[in-house]
Amino acid sequence: MTQHSAVGTELARALAAALRGEVRFGPAERTVYSHDASNYRQLPLGVVKPADSDDVRAALALCREHGVPVVARGAGTSIGGQAVGPGAVVLDFRRHLGRVLSVDPERRLARVEPGTVLDDLQAAARPYGLRFGPDPSTHSRCTLGGMIGNDSCGAHSVAWGRTADNVETLDLLLADGTELTVGGPLSPAARGRLRELPGRPGEVHRALQELADRNLAALRQGMPQLPRRTSGYALDALLPERGHDLARALTGTEGTCALLLGATVKLVEQPAARVLVVAGYPDETAAADAVPALLPLGPLTVEGMSGDLIAALLAAGPRPPALDRLPDGDCWLFMEAGGATVAQALDAARALVDAVRRERTATAAVVTDPAEQRQLWGVREAGAGIVTRLPGGGEAWPGWEDSAVPPERLGDYLRDLRGLLRRSGLRGVPYGHFGEGCVHLRIDFPLTAPRGGRVFREFLEQAADLVVSYGGSLSGEHGDGQARAELLPRMYPPGIIALFGGFKRIWDPENLLNPGNLVDPRPLDADLRFDGPVRDLPLALPYEQDGGSLLKAVHRCVGVAKCVDTSTGVMCPSYMATGEERHSTRGRARLLAEMLRGEAVPDGWRSEEVREALDLCLGCKGCASDCPVHVDMATYKAEFLYQHHRRRLRPASHWSMGWLPLWLRGTALAPGLANRVARSAAAGPLKRLAGVDGRRTLPVLPPETFSRWFRRHRAAHPAPAGGQRVLLWPDTFAEHLQPEVLRAAVEVLEHLGFAVELPTGPVCCGLTWVSTGQLDTARRVMRRSLRALPEGVPVVGLDPSCTAALREEVPKLLGPAGRPVAERVRTFAEFLDEYAAGLELPRAGGEAITQTHCHQHAVLGTAADRRIDARIGLANRVLDSGCCGLAGNFGFERGHYEVSVAVAERVLLPEVRAAAAGTVVLADGFSCRTQIAQLGDGRRALHLAELLQRALRAGPGEPRERA
Structure with missing residues (x-):
């Protein structure tokens, strides 16, 4: 045992004995706390999550006794590297000291x-x-x-x-x-x-x-x-x-x-009323030059956002509708005007607009709608994550992140900064707080290249000299940390640097608190997270957006920590339930990166630390859409499970729930017998054998599968002659467990005049095999299923998880062979929105709440659903509930029940229980409906197809052209 590890073991024991809070000195915790939102990686000795202030006092006293430094940490979003420290004990204040x-x-x-x-x-x-x-x-x-x-x-x-x-x-x-x-x-x-x-x-x-x-x-x-x-x-x-x-x-x-x-x-x-003025300029220097004349008008904000940032946003995902409100230009100033009344705020906004329009090349728009304002601000707030990928797809990194100059000199500084970037052969997207001369800028430093550190250092040294020549500051918001502290002598005279050291020693003479930051700093090009070994591990998935590299994929995570926002959104449900950093998208990405490095996590694909962290990943794909840089942990989990269990014994749940489509096909031969067994004393042992939590109720098998019903139905009711052909995808869950959903879709589609068809043989999207990491089997299932599909006919999926798999997982696993099918797959709402646009839909009316399936949120989108709501007269409220917590096999697996319930109880179940008796609960996802049925105090959720079927049966009339 090394002296370092001996100290850690002894200190960990002492802390565990003295503290009521959590003491974590294992490799997983050390790994996930070895990064913040900077370029640096520094493994701490351990992590303490104090339960109260007394724990903080005791932890500090013990660290002082053992001569171990201490680093205080909040959300870990520091961009300069000041929230990590080698060999330190990290005190995470979020868990219990957040009141x-x-x-x-x-x-x-x-x-x-x-x-x-x-x-x-x-x-x-x-x-x-x-x-x-x-x-x-x-x-x-x-x-x-x-x-x-x-x-x-x-x-x-x-x-x-x-x-x-x-x-x-x-x-x-x-x-x-x-x-x-x-x-x-x-x-x-x-x-x-x-x-x-x-x-x-x-x-x-x-x-x-x-x-x-x-x-x-x-x-x-x-x-x-x-x-x-x-x-x-x-x-x-x-x-x-x-x-x-x-x-x-x-x-x-x-x-x-x-x-x-x-x-x-x-x-x-807080101003009672706010109005947003967006001013457009030809470029960011013109916008910066305009700022001094605008400041005397007292705007609440003067934020600059360049066209490069918009290009990066569009390269990363679909175009937000709010961008249509941007006036002409290639750089915009976001200026908020406030007042005690709307009239006062509008008057202040008009004064700003008048000032903007005095510049002949500038344009302006006034945004009064709060929802549009939030959407536009959302674009600006996402900038820190968006610009980690440049419009062309290249990676961009912090380092020269938030320099600041006097606002009246900002335009000239930006011109020279652009020139320095060109001379250095680098690119970046500037934006920021133009009203105070502060510029955010991530740059495509070649940090993964052999000479990347040298390029990084040379640019920062030159940039420091540039900003100082303008009377500016190396940092205007995020602090110095390791990225800039070494450069402080370029900004301050030697006497001031000496005073910094004296100030630090007055407070902390033993240099125990966050050493190596600000005073006697570590070199700015040391401890870079890209330095060190990289293991060449085999991969099964293509990672096309990351050049075929899982390392580049996990390095997408730059630590901006949107995944630890517990207030809203789909990402990250397991972190929302546990509050554990290693169960966040960011924490899992750090662990995978360390696994590929092979130091703190040395076992590669056999790593138990990575397996444990990914075990509570629900595979919801929320990160693939909600993360600003689209980290796709569900895909990385599938890869890991495939490699981890390759040529090894798999968990029972992988055989029971991973192969569920096959087992359901078998039980469909004798559904009555299967139901009796599931409700008998044998159910408990069977669940244990299958890796299913004993508290879960097994679904009831219907007496007849959907396909069997459809054959009888088609024999009695031939398809309408001349009707638009549509292929209904009989997903495993609706086919074998809830055929009423598919039957409802058939009734609605045929009422509208469509000729409904089924595949020529059994089909499956393969998702249960993908989610359990059985990728070879998934590919075989997908190939066989695609052979059963006629060409050129639109495919309608009823379950969002299966539909999303057809659209995303099939091309991922099958490559070009899977893309033609993916392109013609539609959700039920999308099909009605596109192919029945001219037809009158049944009027549902009434009120509803909707649980959006997380795969629909992440992959498919819900814009068509909202348009269908309007067409059928439904007063629908979409819950901000995130994942339902069941997530396919996740909520049924032994060891996941508590997390599954906690995720559902965060928003979904309280909303369902509180809904009035006449309010319809809509949930297109089988998992969502099952979770509501099992935990929602008797409420039953409907699929949109079932709601339309109800409306169709309740109201008279044939479908007709819409007026």
Whole structure:
């Protein structure tokens, strides 16, 4: 055992004995906490998730005793590398220290714990018409502790300032165990009282005041004055004319001086009405040049977004409808105008529009609809993830992420920055907070190439000199971390750099807190996550979007952490249920990357750490659509399961549920006998044998399969002559378990005049084999199924998971042979929307709530469904519930029941139970309907085809042309 591992083992035991929270020193936890949203990888010694402040105190004391450094961490979205540390203990404050303790509307203050998510604070302040001013794009998951550590800003800082402008007091725990609360600014008398405090607190205050008093000239002359300076320590806040403001001086110190136990933050009044003005300019330099004339009008935001970002967005996915509201141009300024009334906000917006139109090359649009505003802001907020892929598909990385200059010099700086990129042979997409001269830029550094680190270093050194020549800051929002701290001597004179070291030593003389950041920094080109070995492991899937490389695929994840947003969306249901980083899309991507590296996770495809993390992946595909860079964990899981179990004994559930289409075909020969066995005393042992959780109820087999019924039906009712041919895909679940769904579709389609056909033989999309990693079998099943399909006839799938598999998995596994079929596959709603556009559909009316199947959300889309809702007069509310939790075989497998139920109980089941008796529950997915039936207190969900069948039977009339 090495000395390092011996220390880790001893410290882990001591922490586990002393703390009520979680202590994780295993390879999986170390791996998923070895990255933040930067380019760096640094394996920590272990991870602690403190249960309360006492745990933080105890953990720090034990780490100090063992000489182990400590890194405080929030959501891990730091872009400079300041949320990771080699050989450190990471304190993750999110799990148990995330409460908003109080809101004082009279004083406009809030008390928060360090792990409080910004959106939770905003929700607590909203009833009082208040909000926290700074709002970075990661607001749904970033923590107040992290924002204070990095001095975060966001879009509204032009009106409400940075985090440093909005902090009242900080409750601190120093490395030696000293606790004190700091605030500011202070009067001379208050400063004097602090100097006289006994013990270590008085010593700290005296040393800080002496540091400032001895260096007044240096601090006044050596610290650039601009709205976005977050590089280095804000030592000018210690000047007497600024009130020796310790809260401001400590904001942005990246956890290098003290641990945060709590904070009191300021709140600002929320404008009652907002209007968005979008101004279009020929390019980003023209937009930047226009900013100084707009700032005096008092906009709440002045955000710049270039055409490159839109191109990257369109390359990544379908065109958002909100983009149609953008005026002409190739760069846009997003300017929000606020007021106490809509009229006031509109007046402020018109003033901005008038100012914009004074520029002959500029155009402007006013967006008043809140939904359209949210969609446009969503494009801007997604920028951090979108631009990790350039419009041409190349990868782009952080490093020179958020430089800032005086706003009046931004246009010239952007011109020179573009020139530097061209001379360096690099590309990037600039956007950002133009109102404060801050530019976000990810660049296609060749970090995976042999000389990539050298190119990275040379560009950053030249870019640092460039921004300093404009009187700017290396960082205007995200802090320095490892990416920029080494460059601080290019921005500050030697005397200021020495003062940074002195400031750090006053607080943390033993250098235990986040060492290697800001003071005595690690080299900017060390610890890059792309350095090190890469294993050449065999692959079964093509990864066409990533050049055939699983490593490139998992490196898509840059850590922006949308997958740990637990408030909304489909991604990531297992993280929403467990709160464990290794169960997030980001955590799983990190583990797969480490598996391909072969160091912390050395067992390759046999890795138990990766298997355990992927075991709770529901395969929902939410990440494939909701992740800004479209990490597709369901595909990576299928690959892993295929390789992990190759030539090895598989779990029982892979044989029972992976081969379910075959077993159902067999039981269909004697459905009555199968149902009796499933309801007998033998059911329990059979479930255990099959790897099925004993608490799950096995579905009842109908007396007749759909195909058998259809043959009888067609014999009695020949297809209408001359009708448009349509091939109905008899998916396994509807064919053998819920044939009433397919029968309803036949009735509706034939009523509309279509000639319904079935494949010439048994078919299956192969998804059960794909989801259990039995890819060779899946390919054979898919090939055989495609041979049963006549050419040229549109194919309608009733179950979204099977339909999505036909559209996406079949081409993935079969290549060009699968694409013609994929192109003619439609959902039921899509078919009606496209092929029955001129026909009157049965009027359903009434109210409904809809559970969207996660594969439909991720692969197929729901735009056609919403148009059908309107055509049939349905007042439908689509639930923001994410995955139902059953997810095919997942919720039936032993060991998954608790997570499956927790996912369903987050939104879906409470909504179903609360729905009025007359409200229709719609769910096109078999899994969704089954989960609702088993856990929804007796409610039954319908497929859209069943709803239309009901309406058809309830109302008279033949189908006719729509007026």
